[in-house]
Amino acid sequence: MEKVFSFLKRLHPVSGSLEAELRNECRYMKKKKNDFLLFEGEICRYAWYLEKGLVRCYYNHGEQEVTIWFLEEDHVIVLFKSLFEQKKSLYNIQLLEDCELYGIRFGDIQHVLETHAEARYIRNIITERYSNLKDIRIRATSIRSPNDRYAYFVRHFPHLRGRLTLEQIGSYLNMSKSSVARARRHKF
Numbered sequence: 335m336e337k338v339f340s341f342l343k344r345l346h347p348v349s350g351s352l353e354a355e356l357r358n359e360c361r362y363m364k365k366k367k368n369d370f371l372l373f374e375g376e377i378c379r380y381a382w383y384l385e386k387g388l389v390r391c392y393y394n395h396g397e398q399e400v401t402i403w404f405l406e407e408d409h410v411i412v413l414f415k416s417l418f419e420q421k422k423s424l425y426n427i428q429l430l431e432d433c434e435l436y437g438i439r440f441g442d443i444q445h446v447l448e449t450h451a452e453a454r455y456i457r458n459i460i461t462e463r464y465s466n467l468k469d470i471r472i473r474a475t476s477i478r479s480p481n482d483r484y485a486y487f488v489r490h491f492p493h494l495r496g497r498l499t500l501e502q503i504g505s506y507l508n509m510s511k512s513s514v515a516r517a518r519r520h521k522f
Contacts, residue, residue: 335360338383338436341408345459352450359442363435371411371427371435378416378423380437384409387433388497391425392505401506403467404430404494410460411435417443430502475508483507484517 335357342348342356360383365371372378374393384407391413392401402425405411416423417440438446446453470490477483487507488495500511500518507514 335362335436337385337408341383341410342456345456346452348456349450349452352446352453355446355450356438359446360436360438363437365429365433365435367429367432369429369433371429372413372416372423372425374424374426375422376416377420378413379440381410381412381417381440381443382438383436384411385434385436387435388430388494389427389433390430390502390506391427393425399501399505400508401502402471403464404491404498404502404506406493406497412460412464414461414464430498471506474506480507480509480513481517481520483509484514484520 338356338360339348339353365387371380371382371389384405386407388404388406389411390401390404392399394400411427413423413425413427415421416425420440447457474483474486474490477486484503484507487503500514503509504511504514509517
């Protein structure tokens, strides 16, 4: 649980009362590779802190999977619209590795936000980070050349090299597996 507080305190100071409440409400869990935290069509009822592992958010477009983002250790996982509006999710959240997480239920999040001003500030920072993830993907997929798309991916996600399959990278870059393989052979 200490990594959760280290993460939060890097965003904003955390009061003792907020820390105590989060210690009481957050639940530790282990999940296996290829498990799902959320399926398209379900309502998101949790936010998670990813202590160990790798996850992706994607949707299905016909027979094709379209990955929106990847998140690794020391990140918060949440689908804001589904969670805070309690609407059906348009996305799946899949574990790409065995993961260790801390989860907090929607009702507990609401209570924390109502009673702790710093929690609202932290939520705003996390919301902005998610917006940046979407911007990075939009830029990556708007680049015309497959080689340039892959180079962009490597520049922005060097820490994910070796942790993703060619299919997963392709689903993020809107490229086929073979196009990713060809682009990967180029020097950057």
